[in-house]
Amino acid sequence: MISPYYLQLIILVGINTIMALSLNLIIGYTGQLSIGHAAFMSLGAYCSALLTLHFNLPFIVSLLGGALFAAFFGILIGIPTLKLKGDYLAIATLGFGEIVRIVCLNLEITGGAVGLRGIPKKTTLLWVVLAVLITAFILNRIIKSRIGRALIAIREDETAADAMGINSTYYKILCFGVGAFFAGLGGGLFAHYMRFLHPKSFDFMKSIEQLCMVVLGGLGNMWGSFVGATILTVVPEMLRSVADLRLLIYGAVLILMMRVRPQGILGESPANGGFKNNSYSQWIQTRLKKSLRKRSGSDKT
Amino acid sequence: MSRHSILTATGVSHSFGGLVALEDIDFKIYQQEIVGLIGPNGAGKTTLFNLFTGHYKPTEGEIYFNNQRINGLKPYQITPKGIARTFQNIRLFKQMSVLDNVLIGQHCRTRTGLVGAVLRTPRTKKEEARAREHAMEMLSFVNLEEKKDEKASNLSYGEQRRLEIARALATDPLLLLLDEPAAGMNPHETIELIKLVRQIRDQMKITILLIEHDMKMVMGISERVAVLNYGKMIAEGTPQEVQNNEEVIRAYLGETA
Numbered sequence: 349m350i351s352p353y354y355l356q357l358i359i360l361v362g363i364n365t366i367m368a369l370s371l372n373l374i375i376g377y378t379g380q381l382s383i384g385h386a387a388f389m390s391l392g393a394y395c396s397a398l399l400t401l402h403f404n405l406p407f408i409v410s411l412l413g414g415a416l417f418a419a420f421f422g423i424l425i426g427i428p429t430l431k432l433k434g435d436y437l438a439i440a441t442l443g444f445g446e447i448v449r450i451v452c453l454n455l456e457i458t459g460g461a462v463g464l465r466g467i468p469k470k471t472t473l474l475w476v477v478l479a480v481l482i483t484a485f486i487l488n489r490i491i492k493s494r495i496g497r498a499l500i501a502i503r504e505d506e507t508a509a510d511a512m513g514i515n516s517t518y519y520k521i522l523c524f525g526v527g528a529f530f531a532g533l534g535g536g537l538f539a540h541y542m543r544f545l546h547p548k549s550f551d552f553m554k555s556i557e558q559l560c561m562v563v564l565g566g567l568g569n570m571w572g573s574f575v576g577a578t579i580l581t582v583v584p585e586m587l588r589s590v591a592d593l594r595l596l597i598y599g600a601v602l603i604l605m606m607r608v609r610p611q612g613i614l615g616e617s618p619a620n621g622g623f624k625n626n627s628y629s630q631w632i633q634t635r636l637k638k639s640l641r642k643r644s645g646s647d648k649t
Numbered sequence: 650m651s652r653h654s655i656l657t658a659t660g661v662s663h664s665f666g667g668l669v670a671l672e673d674i675d676f677k678i679y680q681q682e683i684v685g686l687i688g689p690n691g692a693g694k695t696t697l698f699n700l701f702t703g704h705y706k707p708t709e710g711e712i713y714f715n716n717q718r719i720n721g722l723k724p725y726q727i728t729p730k731g732i733a734r735t736f737q738n739i740r741l742f743k744q745m746s747v748l749d750n751v752l753i754g755q756h757c758r759t760r761t762g763l764v765g766a767v768l769r770t771p772r773t774k775k776e777e778a779r780a781r782e783h784a785m786e787m788l789s790f791v792n793l794e795e796k797k798d799e800k801a802s803n804l805s806y807g808e809q810r811r812l813e814i815a816r817a818l819a820t821d822p823l824l825l826l827l828d829e830p831a832a833g834m835n836p837h838e839t840i841e842l843i844k845l846v847r848q849i850r851d852q853m854k855i856t857i858l859l860i861e862h863d864m865k866m867v868m869g870i871s872e873r874v875a876v877l878n879y880g881k882m883i884a885e886g887t888p889q890e891v892q893n894n895e896e897v898i899r900a901y902l903g904e905t906a
Contacts, residue, residue, distance in 0.1 A: 495762075497756070508736065513728030
């Protein structure tokens, strides 16, 4: 039905969407500059792969195990570093990412520099679509709740958020935990699709790539993460012939975006917006309403 | 005074490194009074606010609020006990809507956790509806209910000041600290503000401590005025007493006056 090539592309778009959505929670909504998101992905990927390989657990259990493992590290890294702000936090998360990569490179259980081979292929399009929908659903619910408001308040003005009775440290750690959980989920899907893991796949550039997806789509905009992930997955594929130029193009895109449209392609959705209140979804909504009205109208007549 | 104090500071000092910002402050605020805190620039007024709200920890001394010791507690621990504040340089959540700003004030009065938020349980919905209703009440109290969907940064200066007050009121405080609420307001807006502050005290039974440079406002509204100079409390009393206090006059006009 779908050619294997396009199937792979769609699956990668899905996994990258999960990565971008979860990173958006941390950077776009809570305003914490994290550039080690690939590390959480690799923790989830290795953990779930090992669970499958050594214990032959059902896929769903391996996935959740990997995600929880990543979330645990998200919280662990959050506790000492989240007192840091802006650039300092960025550097700390960068350091964390490198530590994870080097540890994976040197541990025996992760296959070291050879990489982890022979992971059974369990990720299907259905799994990915389900995972994307669940991720988007849960993150959207969080953002539109009291917790989401607190996260955005921290981004907007931490001092004022504190004065409103928000325990900003707690919420920052929570957001890192949730973000890492879904990054780990994405990693688990990635591991069981690629069937091979190597620390190189989760290096600093991977984190930057994910950051680019979020920024390109629009910080603090859920649809933006989807758009950003799609563009930055599909375009490099089309540019395969000029693979060497890929990083250069990434850089150029970032500079161009910051210069021309710093709010991203879709821009930030209006106050406290998750998926709703956004022009694109509003467009869909009005379309739906119109067609529904038409149908009910024709029923009457 | 027969009313009992809501906030008591005894021997409070605060220094930034070697710089002593506040020295041995003894200060009481009684229930449901309006107290003005004045003093020249750099006298330590905002520092005192920051000590009351937990943004700073006093170097020495004790602060009691409602008979509970609060020095050393963090802002997020003090706010639920019933102290709310506004800021000298307005600190709104600019990208959020007016209503959401006020809803943040309800944060410490709501409980929904991660599970409740994701599952959107009936309890969560009920709590959210209640918070919204309360927030709307606060907005209409400061006459901003029509702007509820506006982005906070799009409001006029006076409206932003009022929104900040509504946000503070949404935390259900017993004591409201206003840091230069009339700064940058025109005379008409100031008169409205005085009315509003009186209403907050009379209708909501909230005690008010305000820092203000606008003497007309301070003297017009305060039942008691405290004067800080170089980190020391140099006078305290009714507006008339303070206005005639020689030390206060000297502090404001210089030695020779």
